[in-house]
Amino acid sequence: MKVLYKNKLIDGNVIIKNDLIEKVVIDSLSENNEEGYILPGLIDLHTHGAMGFDFNTVNSLEDIKTITDFYVRHGVTSVFATVMTDDYSHLKKQLSLVGEAMKNNKVIKGIHLEGPFISSKCRGAHEEKYLLPLDISLFKELNECSGNNIRYITIAPELQNSEEFISYLVKNNIVVSLGHSDAKHEDVIKAIKCGASSFTHTFNAMTPFTHHNLTIAFSSLYIPSIYNEVIMDMKHVDPLVIKFLINNKGNKYIVGITDSLMCSGLTDGDYFLGEQAITLKNNECFLKGTLTRAGSCLNLLDGFKNYMKLTKYPIEIAILPFSENAAKSGKIFNKVGSIKEGKVADLVYLDKDLNVIKTVVNGKIVYLREN
Numbered sequence: 001m002k003v004l005y006k007n008k009l010i011d012g013n014v015i016i017k018n019d020l021i022e023k024v025v026i027d028s029l030s031e032n033n034e035e036g037y038i039l040p041g042l043i044d045l046h047t048h049g050a051m052g053f054d055f056n057t058v059n060s061l062e063d064i065k066t067i068t069d070f071y072v073r074h075g076v077t078s079v080f081a082t083v084m085t086d087d088y089s090h091l092k093k094q095l096s097l098v099g100e101a102m103k104n105n106k107v108i109k110g111i112h113l114e115g116p117f118i119s120s121k122c123r124g125a126h127e128e129k130y131l132l133p134l135d136i137s138l139f140k141e142l143n144e145c146s147g148n149n150i151r152y153i154t155i156a157p158e159l160q161n162s163e164e165f166i167s168y169l170v171k172n173n174i175v176v177s178l179g180h181s182d183a184k185h186e187d188v189i190k191a192i193k194c195g196a197s198s199f200t201h202t203f204n205a206m207t208p209f210t211h212h213n214l215t216i217a218f219s220s221l222y223i224p225s226i227y228n229e230v231i232m233d234m235k236h237v238d239p240l241v242i243k244f245l246i247n248n249k250g251n252k253y254i255v256g257i258t259d260s261l262m263c264s265g266l267t268d269g270d271y272f273l274g275e276q277a278i279t280l281k282n283n284e285c286f287l288k289g290t291l292t293r294a295g296s297c298l299n300l301l302d303g304f305k306n307y308m309k310l311t312k313y314p315i316e317i318a319i320l321p322f323s324e325n326a327a328k329s330g331k332i333f334n335k336v337g338s339i340k341e342g343k344v345a346d347l348v349y350l351d352k353d354l355n356v357i358k359t360v361v362n363g364k365i366v367y368l369r370e371n
Contacts, residue, residue, distance in 0.1 A: 001349070003038045005339050009316050014038055016345040019363035023341060036357060039319055040338050041077025041346035042300045043326035045152060046112055046201065046229055046257035048082045048273065050264035050299075055081045056094055056274040057262070061101050068107040070265050072359040072367040074299040077346035078109045078327070078336050080152050082259075085115030085126040086274050092145040099147035106362040109332055110151030113142065114200070117165070118180035119156040124205040125273050125287055125294040126180065134165040150174060152330055154200040156181035157191035157216075170195030175331055177229065180205045181216045188219035198227040198329050201259055202245065203237050204293065221248050227329040230321075232256045232303030233296045235284055239310050246311065255329050256303050256321040261285055261295040305354060315354075 002009040005024045015023040048054040050070035053063045064081075071079055081098050083091065095111065102108045115123075116132040117139075123131065132138055134155065143150045152175040155162065166176050178191055179200025188196075199206075199220040209218035220228055221244070228249055230237055236259070237245075246254060258264070263271040263280040270288060271278050273295060277288035285294045300322060308318040327337025336346045345363040350356060359367040 001034050001036045001038050003339060004040065004316055004319065007316060009037070014339060014345070014347060016360070016363050019345055021339060021341055021343050021345050024339060035352040037315065037350045037354070038339070039315075039348050039350060040323040040336065041348050041359065041361065042075045042304065042322045043078040043330070043332075043337060044071070044076055044258055044260075044300045045080045045255060045326055045330050046082050046114070047071075047079050047260045047300075048084065048295060049262045050260055052262050052266060052271075054262040054273065055083045055098055056086050056090075057272065058094070058097060061097075061105075064098065064101045064105060064108075068105055069367075070299070071107055072361060073356065074301040075348035075350065075356045075359055076300050077107060077348065077359060077361045078332065079107055080110045080112035080330060081108050082112040082114050084274055085118065085123075085130045087130055088116075088132070091116070091130075092142060095142055095146035095150070099145070099149045102147070102149055107366075109336070110330065111146050111149050112152040112154070113150050114154040115180065117153070117155040117159065119158065119182045121182045122156070122180045122205045122207060124180060124292065125276050125278070127275060134159045134161045136165060136168050139165070139169070151332075152177060154179045156183060157196065158183040158187045162187070163190055163194050166191055166194040166196055173331065175329065178216060179229075182207045183216040183219075185214035185216075185219050185222075188216050188223070192223065192226060196226075198229060198255070200229055201231050201236065201257065202228040203241065204231065221245060224249065225253065227253050227255050227325065229255045229257045231259045231296055231298070232300075232306050233258075233283070233298040234306050234310070236293060236296065242310060251311075251313070251317060251320060252325055254321040255326045256300065256307055258298040258300050258303060259295040260298055264297045264299060266297075301354070301356065308354075
């Protein structure tokens with residue numbers, strides 16, 4: 001098989017010892033010369049759920065495993081379980097449950113807290129009554145409930161006290177992503193100076209810009225060396241706009257995400273996002289009875305395929321937003337995101353058509369396709 005090693009596809013195999021990559025063997029006859037690819041496992045920093053469950057409504061560790069089983073079937077080996085704005089007491093309960101799951105569920109590498117510290121004007125599918133001001137003491141309480149597992153947070157930088165709030169988070173090694181925001185460019189510049197390093201689902205839930213109104217959407221295009229999450233269903237963002245973003249930022253700052261909901265993997269119908277009723281129809285999700293988008297039903301492997309088709313990049317370049325870039329953005333690249341000796345053995349084996357043969361998490365096969 002072809003192994004992605006040191007940014008090149010080589011004929012070879014990966015030797016795993018315990019939970020780590022021990023060695024990459026360069027051998028044109030390895031693994032019976034089977035056609036296909038061994039790639040770093042896909043990483044989704046922004047996903048709410050799948051198969052009828054999301055992280056705001058799960059009631060048990062088994063519910064969470066149902067979600068992560070869906071991920072590994074599609075080559076995903078790392079996620080930041082995304083918990084969104086909710087009733088404060090319920091939010092603490094869900095964060096505690098996800099934190100508990102992380103003790104044994106190696107797919108979940110951290111929690112992405114999306115809200116409640118976001119803009120009312122750009123809240124999207126987040127319920128306004130549950131939004132909160134930027135308050136370090138509130139965040140500390142939420143993080144304590146999670147077992148200090150919040151690794152990534154979406155906030156609106158125009159909110160009062162943002163500079164102090166962001167500085168505290170960055171000092172405590174939490175990635176700050178800017179989104180669900182009506183911010184002006186100057187607000188974004190201040191946030192980045194404090195250490196914010198990403199934009200959440202770029203262009204979605206952001207005030208559009210004009211040549212006289214420079215908003216966060218403009219900032220996401222203009223400011224270099226900051227990561228841009230992009231929902232890769234080719235519906236949330238027009239494909240030409242994704243190309244425009246790549247031309248401005250470069251492939252290495254694009255992070256492919258799903259923003260997937262409980263309806264991922266299921267058929268058209270009515271579902272929920274937290275307490276909000278949503279409708280899935282023709283692979284698109286909306287708040288029920290509206291045209292407000294509410295996440296996606298995408299799986300990340302299809303997002304990768306969409307990106308390859310759009311960009312015409314070779315595999316070794318197209319995979320970066322779904323592996324290395326995501327790992328760097330989430331500050332977990334020291335452990336995952338590439339195939340390298342000493343890193344955690346999180347791998348996906350794909351056939352020549354880029355369909356999953358098997359998925360390895362922490363050195364163990366967690367999904368094996370039936371022939």
